[in-house]
Structure formats: structure tokens, C-alpha cells
Amino acid sequence: MYPLFVNMKNKKVVIAGGGKIAYRRLLALLKEEADITVISPTAIDEIVQLANERKIIWHQRPIEHTDYKDAFLIIAATNDPEVNKQIAQDASPHQLVNVASDHESGNVHIPSFFSRGKLTIAVTTEGASPSLAKAIKEKLEEIFDESYEDYVSFLYEQRKKLKEMDLPEKEKKKKLSELLHQFIEKEL
Numbered sequence: 001m002y003p004l005f006v007n008m009k010n011k012k013v014v015i016a017g018g019g020k021i022a023y024r025r026l027l028a029l030l031k032e033e034a035d036i037t038v039i040s041p042t043a044i045d046e047i048v049q050l051a052n053e054r055k056i057i058w059h060q061r062p063i064e065h066t067d068y069k070d071a072f073l074i075i076a077a078t079n080d081p082e083v084n085k086q087i088a089q090d091a092s093p094h095q096l097v098n099v100a101s102d103h104e105s106g107n108v109h110i111p112s113f114f115s116r117g118k119l120t121i122a123v124t125t126e127g128a129s130p131s132l133a134k135a136i137k138e139k140l141e142e143i144f145d146e147s148y149e150d151y152v153s154f155l156y157e158q159r160k161k162l163k164e165m166d167l168p169e170k171e172k173k174k175k176l177s178e179l180l181h182q183f184i185e186k187e188l
């Protein structure tokens with residue numbers, strides 16, 4: 001598995017299924033300002049509400065191939081494993097497909113993850129044990145607590161300033177390394 005962090009802003013996402021798993025994916029993608037359409041005969045109240053608020057589009061019917069032929073990311077999260085598998089088979093090789101019911105059918109996995117500002121930490125077990133991924137993430141959440149949001153932002157600002165300074169490259173690298181070492185000694 002090759003980890004990538006993808007900018008999902010305005011990217012077309014089609015989610016098949018309107019249950020709690022679809023909702024979990026949807027919430028994370030909405031935060032990233034993706035363009036989300038849910039297709040499902042039924043949906044939980046939270047999804048219906050988001051559709052009423054026009055934050056997402058919901059089509060109340062079973063999924064069809066034409067629904068996702070232009071999608072950047074397809075999430076197959078129906079409670080029918082055959083439907084989910086069919087979606088993965090019908091998708092073009094250029095599309096990203098996540099299959100919630102069978103980790104081998106799709107080409108992308110959803111990790112367990114959390115963010116502290118610009119720091120994001122993600123853990124996957126490639127479907128071996130989603131609960132282990134979650135447990136490891138929870139340990140990391142304790143180590144890299146909320147204060148990291150400020151630390152990362154501080155390092156970002158300092159690095160930006162240094163990059164703009166009229167200093168020889170070698171000097172910049174040295175200063176950056178000093179900055180990070182001071183931080184690591186203090187915090188880690």
C-alpha cells in the first residue's frame with residue numbers, strides 16, 4: 001500500500017449506501033469540501049438532514065453505473081456485498097474506489113486518522129484488523145495531543161520566514177535543523 005494524502009476540495013465523490021458507514025465517510029469528506037452525492041434507497045436521518053440543508057445531494061434509489069462514471073472517488077458502502085463488488089468491477093481503472101465490505105475489491109483503503117492542524121497521522125492494517133488500526137490511532141492521539149496544532153503552526157511560520165530570508169542555503173538548513181531539534185528536545 002502506498003500512502004497518499006489527497007486534496008479533495010471540489011472533487012466529485014459518489015457514495016453508494018446511506019447507512020452509518022456511508023455517513024462516517026461522508027462527514028470526513030465534507031470537512032475537506034468535496035462535492036458529494038449519495039445514492040441509496042434509504043438513508044439515516046443525519047444524511048437526509050445534510051441533503052435538506054443542500055450540503056450534499058441524495059438520490060433516493062439503488063445505484064447505477066451512470067451515477068459514478070464521472071466520479072473522482074467512489075465509495076461502495078451498501079449492505080449488499082455483491083452490489084459493492086459490482087461497483088468496483090464497473091469502475092474505470094482511472095477511478096479511486098473504496099469498498100467498505102471487502103478490502104480487496106477496491107483500490108483505496110480508508111485509514112484510521114486524526115489531524116492536529118497541518119499534522120495528520122493515519123494508520124492502516126490493510127483490512128487485517130480495523131480495530132487494531134483504531135487502537136493504535138488512539139494511542140498516537142494521546143502522544144500527539146491537541147497542543148501539537150500550535151507547535152506545527154509555529155514551525156510552519158518559522159520555516160516560512162527562514163525560506164524568505166536572504167541567507168545561503170546551507171545556513172537555512174542549519175537554522176531549520178536547530179529549530180526542529182529545540183522543538184524535539186522540548187516536546188518529544
Ligand SMILES: C[C@@]1(CC(=O)O)c2cc3[nH]c(cc4nc(cc5[nH]c(cc(n2)[C@H]1CCC(=O)O)[C@@](C)(CC(=O)O)[C@@H]5CCC(=O)O)C(CC(=O)O)=C4CCC(=O)O)c(CCC(=O)O)c3CC(=O)O
Binds near residue numbers: 112123124130
Ligand atoms: C477495509 C476497510 C474498509 C475501507 O477501506 O473502507 C474496513 C473493513 C471492515 N471493517 C469492519 C469492521 C469494523 N471496522 C471498524 C472500524 C474502522 N474501520 C475502518 C477502516 C476499514 N474497515 C478499512 C480497513 C482499515 C484497516 O484495516 O486499517 C476505520 C479505520 C476507518 C473508518 O471506517 O472510518 C474505522 C476505525 C475508525 C476510527 O479510527 O475511529 C470496527 C471497530 C469500530 O467501529 O469501532 C469494526 C468492528 C470490529 C472489527 O471487525 O474489527 C468489517 C467487518 C464488517 C462486518 O462484519 O459486517 C470490514 C469488512 C472486511 O473486513 O472485509
Ligand SMILES: NC(=O)C1=CN([C@@H]2O[C@H](COP(=O)(O)OP(=O)(O)OC[C@H]3O[C@@H](n4cnc5c(N)ncnc54)[C@H](O)[C@@H]3O)[C@@H](O)[C@H]2O)C=CC1
Binds near residue numbers: 016
Ligand atoms: N469501518 C468499516 O469500514 C466498516 C464497514 N462495514 C461494511 O460497510 C457496509 C455498510 O454498513 P452500514 O452502513 O452499517 O449498513 P446499513 O445497513 O446501515 O446501510 C446500508 C445502506 O445501503 C443502502 N443500499 C442497499 N442496497 C443498495 C443499492 N443497490 N444501491 C445503493 N444503496 C443501497 C441501503 O439503503 C442503506 O442506506 C457493510 O457492507 C459492512 O460490511 C461495516 C462495519 C465497519
